[in-house]
Amino acid sequence: AMNNWIEGMMKATGGYVTTWDVVNEAISGGGNDGEGFYVLQSASNAGADAANNFYWQDYLGSEDYVRIVVAAARKYYAENGGVKPLKLFINDYNLESTWDNNQKAKSLVHWIEKWESDGVTKIDGIGTQMHVTYNADAAKQQKQEEHVVKMFEILAKSGKLVKVSELDMGYVDESGTTVLTKDMTEEQHKAMAEYYKFIVKKYFEIIPVAQQYGITQWCATDAPGAPGDSNWRGGEPVGLWDSNYNRKHTYAGFADGLAGK
Template sequence: MKYNKIISFAAAAVLLCGCTDNDMFSQAPKEPGITGQYDYLNGYNKLKTYVDRNANPNFKLGTGVSAADYLGHKRAWTVTNENFDEFTPGNAMKFASVVGDDGTMNFSTVKDLVNKSAEAGLTIYGHTLCWHSQQNVTYLKSLLAPPNYFLHVTSTSSGKNAWDASVTYALSNPLVVDKTYVIKLKGKINAEEWASGDPVQLYFWPSCEKGTQYLSGFQLTKAWNEVSLEFKASQPIEKLNFEFGFLKGDFCIDDISLVEKGTDKNLILNSDFEDDNVSNWTFPSWLKQLSIIRDKEESANSGGEEAAKDSLNKVLDKWIGGMMTACDGKVKAFDAVNEPMSDHVPTELKTAGRDGSAKTNFFWQDYLGKDYARTVVALARKYGPSDLKLFINDYGLESATQNNAKCLGLIDMIKYWESDGVTKIDGIGTQMHVTCSLNPTTQKQNEDAVVNQFKLLAATGKLIKISELDMGLADAADKTLTTDSVNTEEEQNAQKAYYNFIIKAYFDNIPVAQRYGITLWSQTDSPAGSGWRPNEPIGIWNKDFVRKPAYAGFADGLAGK
């Protein structure tokens, strides 16, 4: 985009001087002026002045801004304070920004944002209490440690000799004669009856066709303990035999290793029994009193599905309670749940695998079930202010390619969550990360779907918020255009017209009582290295905070023009 910019001497000087918090706002960098074909944009006032407050007494004009930019008094701080009523701190109020790997929670940035926004006369929109993305997966997964698997051997009767019962592990390759080996394992034993007076133990007598090497045993107790034995192979050992003929009861083996001394290569496969395969372990067919299974027990920090749910519910309680305390009753609206609906099956909730990786995301519904949103809402009501408004927020509700399927799916899901007669969801947020197409057919489909979305949302009777509005641009072949490639007046005016269309469609279709507000998500065009819509012309200001024609379309839409 090509603009001729004029920055006044006074504004430029501000960039070079220091200032205190008390007069920071008056000395902050101003928007550059414009000359040339778009100089008409200089005649536009600040955005929030175009909202008819008499006709829309509860409407909030919002924007997205990072905590670093706002608290650091960057130019976005000035633009936010001058043009908007409310802002959404991009990431600062998300779980991963607050919760450490050990579960500690640091709300200091949240508190600073709440206080600084109040000083400027702005409100904050809370984003978000529960989401699958930007969670501290390390911490949450630590609460859901998988069961520990092990080899479980049962003998229902005891014999007179140690060799009356045995289990054998078959090695893939024989041991080398005269080499020294170390065998180590964790084990435990529960002996109902031990026929000899010897210590409770497993005798270790490895063998091959040439003979057996008789070694000492492993003494085990009722609790897991680690035992080891070092030996020199006198035979080309092929089988590891554990003899326990005296035993009536059970013993268990886990984390078994056999290595040549001085090396670390384990000669035993599936040594921790985590793979569902114990075929290398056998016992003679005539020992009918024996059985071998791959068993499991819950690890120390996990007690099964119900215990996992209890742990996660406690985390949500601490997290939501902490967030509401940090906000001190000053944040009156929150996304209770963000982006719950599947992209692939828009009538269902997102789940790991189908809708994203479980390694980088945490899908709460996979652990807490379909009703997880009820828990989130209940906790927000418990800890939040009495006038708190709770929204469910999602993207793609305006999608023409899905015929608004996700919008319909979300509406039905909210009905389900509220069907308990207790859960109350106040509003729906539609993100609207849209693309304006220079293909007339595609663009007409886009516009029709936008209007249909608003009609569907209005019919719910709930507060409706455009929560994250930004706009890319595609050419006549529907190929996404980059920021630097958008140069023509036609391209600029296409975005201007679509912003105007969307905002007017909101006011035309959403009744006054349901108009919570509109939030501009990205103030400026996205640079090439950005993590969000990189190198797309999505702002109503360019990267230097110079107004674009899209600014006029946005302002005119607010004014009803």
């Protein structure tokens, strides 16, 4: 089934798609693999989600399944017109986590080293999703920023290409309550812009040029409506543009980060 899927995707894209998230969200948020790192996602640790999800590693093995995927991707890419270098990424979320001192980022790098230890498997890069939130509590916000820096340092040290794959941002007030777009003040928007600038600048400061693969903004515009009206962070100020495609302060913050201001 996996081979059929990968072969079909490579046939459909005919070699013109040269970069893939070959595996997504493989690392769990807990457990111990015996070496002090998180275990992989599994039906055994997914809780209520287990009934709705399928985990390849439960059937193909924690070490082998990624090797199988990578080998298949490279094989079918080459067989279907792929001639440019193929870049394969492992993508995951909460790599900037404060509550466990970036343990998930450390675990992902550990697992990549383990998958590549066969001397054959080659994973080109790491994608960090970064669905972040600006926190109006200054101490908590400072801690978040410190762990963004630590994450970039961990990823840089891996030697892999690094891309911010799904960057977006919400806002919580000092009590930890999510603030919806309709209730945001201009000062709150400006605070979010500064956090965007911080993240983008730190990416370029910490990730070596040869490892920089880029930044993808997850939400072009703010999420529509109230919670429940959108599949993602409903009613939150997640965009660089508002719902009418007017540039926001966050657009300026992102641009300033790119400019190194």
